[in-house]
Amino acid sequence: MSDLLHGVTGEEAGEEVSVTDRHGAPSPDEGYVLEARDVSKHFTVRGTLGRTSVVRAVEHATVRLKPGRILALVGESGSGKTTLARMLARFHEPTEGEILLRGEPVRGSRRERRAYHSEVQLIFQDPFGSLNPLHRVRYNLDRALRLHQPQLDRAGRDRRITELLERVSLTPAAEFAAKFPHELSGGQRQRVVIARALAVEPKVLLGDEPISMLDVSIRLEMLNLLQRLRAEDGLALLYITHDIASARYLCDEIAVMYAGQMVESGPKEEVIAAPQHPYTKLLIESSPDPERGVEDREALFAGADELGEPPSLIDPPAGCRFHPRCPFAMQECREQEPPRTELGGGHWAKCWLHTKGRAGELAATTHAEATAARRRTPEGAS
Amino acid sequence: MSTGFLASWKVRTGLAVLTFFMLLALLGPWLTELLGLDPRANDTSAIAQPPGGEHLLGTDQFGQDVLAQVVAGARGSMYVGLVGALVGTAMAILVGVPAGYYGGRVDGALNFLTNLFLVLPVLPLILIVAGYLQGTGLTTIALIIGFFGWSGGARTLRAQALSIAHRDFVRAMRMLGEKGRRLVFFEVLPHLTGLIASMFLHAMIGAVMAEAGLAFLGISDSSAISWGTMIQSAQQQSAVLRGLWWWFVPPGLCIALIGTAAALVNFGVDELANPKLRAARPVSVRRAKRLARAAATTGGGSR
Numbered sequence: 001m002s003d004l005l006h007g008v009t010g011e012e013a014g015e016e017v018s019v020t021d022r023h024g025a026p027s028p029d030e031g032y033v034l035e036a037r038d039v040s041k042h043f044t045v046r047g048t049l050g051r052t053s054v055v056r057a058v059e060h061a062t063v064r065l066k067p068g069r070i071l072a073l074v075g076e077s078g079s080g081k082t083t084l085a086r087m088l089a090r091f092h093e094p095t096e097g098e099i100l101l102r103g104e105p106v107r108g109s110r111r112e113r114r115a116y117h118s119e120v121q122l123i124f125q126d127p128f129g130s131l132n133p134l135h136r137v138r139y140n141l142d143r144a145l146r147l148h149q150p151q152l153d154r155a156g157r158d159r160r161i162t163e164l165l166e167r168v169s170l171t172p173a174a175e176f177a178a179k180f181p182h183e184l185s186g187g188q189r190q191r192v193v194i195a196r197a198l199a200v201e202p203k204v205l206l207g208d209e210p211i212s213m214l215d216v217s218i219r220l221e222m223l224n225l226l227q228r229l230r231a232e233d234g235l236a237l238l239y240i241t242h243d244i245a246s247a248r249y250l251c252d253e254i255a256v257m258y259a260g261q262m263v264e265s266g267p268k269e270e271v272i273a274a275p276q277h278p279y280t281k282l283l284i285e286s287s288p289d290p291e292r293g294v295e296d297r298e299a300l301f302a303g304a305d306e307l308g309e310p311p312s313l314i315d316p317p318a319g320c321r322f323h324p325r326c327p328f329a330m331q332e333c334r335e336q337e338p339p340r341t342e343l344g345g346g347h348w349a350k351c352w353l354h355t356k357g358r359a360g361e362l363a364a365t366t367h368a369e370a371t372a373a374r375r376r377t378p379e380g381a382s
Numbered sequence: 383m384s385t386g387f388l389a390s391w392k393v394r395t396g397l398a399v400l401t402f403f404m405l406l407a408l409l410g411p412w413l414t415e416l417l418g419l420d421p422r423a424n425d426t427s428a429i430a431q432p433p434g435g436e437h438l439l440g441t442d443q444f445g446q447d448v449l450a451q452v453v454a455g456a457r458g459s460m461y462v463g464l465v466g467a468l469v470g471t472a473m474a475i476l477v478g479v480p481a482g483y484y485g486g487r488v489d490g491a492l493n494f495l496t497n498l499f500l501v502l503p504v505l506p507l508i509l510i511v512a513g514y515l516q517g518t519g520l521t522t523i524a525l526i527i528g529f530f531g532w533s534g535g536a537r538t539l540r541a542q543a544l545s546i547a548h549r550d551f552v553r554a555m556r557m558l559g560e561k562g563r564r565l566v567f568f569e570v571l572p573h574l575t576g577l578i579a580s581m582f583l584h585a586m587i588g589a590v591m592a593e594a595g596l597a598f599l600g601i602s603d604s605s606a607i608s609w610g611t612m613i614q615s616a617q618q619q620s621a622v623l624r625g626l627w628w629w630f631v632p633p634g635l636c637i638a639l640i641g642t643a644a645a646l647v648n649f650g651v652d653e654l655a656n657p658k659l660r661a662a663r664p665v666s667v668r669r670a671k672r673l674a675r676a677a678a679t680t681g682g683g684s685r
Contacts, residue, residue, distance in 0.1 A: 114559045129550040134572045147559045
């Protein structure tokens with residue numbers, strides 16, 4: 001049953017892409033550096049007694065990155081953000097779909113992989129795990145330079161190392177170059193990781209929650225550093241986060257993922273000010289806002305003590321994957337995957353509300369209020 | 383870190399004993415000459431004499447000086463120990479680390495090999511091989527011991543390499559474009575040095591003992607002198623029954639001492655690798671005691 005449904009959703013998504021193709025959206029002329037076109041990743045999990053099940057970590061996601069632009073990928077834990085980033089970093093090959101670098105599909109040979117990684121680098125979430133504790137800072141940068149700029153001699157590499165460390169504000173550079181990772185703080189380590197990625201002189205940086213393991217007090221510095229890299233070097237940045245506030249601070253565009261699928265995407269101000277998908281609305285409303293008072297907060301979440309949890313990716317709900325948690329859910333939502341609705345200005349959402357002409361309801365209420373109302377009159381909305 | 387390593391009395395004692403035997407092995411011939419002794423000379427005027435007098439540790443059934451034999455035997459035993467441990471450890475690294483790092487088919491093949499050697503009955507096999515290879519010199523014995531004794535170490539190293547290979551820093555360096563071999567030897571292997579050092583010491587004890595055991599069973603070069611051959615000839619001449627303890631106790635004691643020393647150094651290596659095992663520094667011990675005493679007195683006062 002569920003297989004059948006997935007077959008159907010697959011076809012639908014395929015059609016969708018051909019629609020965007022017809023409108024001429026993805027072409028190298030538009031200046032996308034890196035593009036993941038309609039990629040899916042399924043992991044096969046072997047349980048006890050040899051029973052296998054498939055985890056649909058990412059399904060039919062499309063990400064496009066432009067030089068000098070920052071795209072934020074937002075979603076809660078387990079929504080497939082990291083899997084998508086790892087596919088873009090080529091740690092996993094996509095099960096379906098393809099990844100294009102400057103419009104050229106990438107292939108798996110070792111040489112091509114190396115060429116790919118000289119343009120695309122990933123910054124890991126955990127700065128404590130992504131530097132080898134036995135190597136000094138200098139070693140890390142030196143290796144990157146040796147591998148990607150073989151024309152540099154020793155003095156040239158030393159000069160470049162100093163430049164890179166100054167670039168990420170680790171001064172005096174000579175002192176930091178001689179340090180071991182355990183002598184650095186989390187923020188300093190993450191800077192070293194960024195400097196190592198920059199040593200390659202990439203065109204695209206993928207940040208997999210680059211600030212989530214850092215102290216709150218240094219997060220802003222980190223965001224400013226990323227901002228500067230974008231502005232000065234014209235890097236394309238994919239910023240993955242579950243923190244919508246930092247996404248708002250940093251990015252130009254936001255894409256929202258839920259249970260392995262993209263549900264809404266668009267320019268940040270539009271998405272944040274007027275979310276067009278109930279899940280986006282939930283995310284924005286549940287992010288802490290210091291301007292909201294305690295009473296406001298209580299009012300906001302009154303009657304909605306339970307906002308639900310993301311579904312299992314092994315056996316996702318039929319239809320719209322958000323429908324078990326959605327206060328606006330209708331009959332269609334349980335049966336069919338919602339179509340993509342273009343809302344103008346590059347803003348789109350996948351929600352039945354738009355097709356059914358109920359989009360106005362989203363702005364009129366809050367998620368918690370709607371949930372509470374829904375509970376008072378079960379099935380009342382549909 | 384290295385000063386911390388040497389601060390432990392266990393390590394210092396162990397290293398001192400090991401160094402002593404190393405020097406004995408290196409300077410042995412010179413030393414015996416200095417003392418005017420010859421391990422092979424038969425003094426027919428003094429057969430099976432207890433320690434004392436002209437022969438400090440007595441003589442054996444053949445009138446050979448036991449002290450000279452022990453000194454000469456150090457060279458044989460240490461040589462076998464070192465070569466055997468080197469071969470065994472090197473093979474364990476070369477099989478275990480790539481198996482863990484590469485995984486997949488490489489792992490399948492190498493792990494099969496490891497398991498094969500793990501279940502082989504090593505001692506009977508060594509007996510057969512040693513019998514097959516005629517003229518078993520000390521080098522041959524050492525190579526055989528090393529060749530049949532690497533599988534356990536390979537198993538451990540594979541497990542460790544497997545866990546390190548999936549850490550982010552290895553992924554990050556692979557993403558930079560580092561090649562597999564460099565990742566194995568510069569990113570993964572340095573994390574295993576503590577383990578390898580302790581494996582090496584362990585293998586050394588094993589090889590010294592194995593040599594002694596093989597010699598005891600009669601598999602050795604009859605002309606070579608090692609602690610094993612000494613014990614074997616003592617056994618052949620029923621030294622235990624005849625009460626010639628000075629013949630077999632010194633070589634046995636030397637083997638036990640080397641084993642203890644290596645184990646002591648191993649404790650130190652363990653403490654380096656696992657800070658929880660580290661002994662408290664005297665300063666903190668004193669502070670803890672003072673606090674405990676203060677707590678006791680205030681507690682008594684209130685009661």
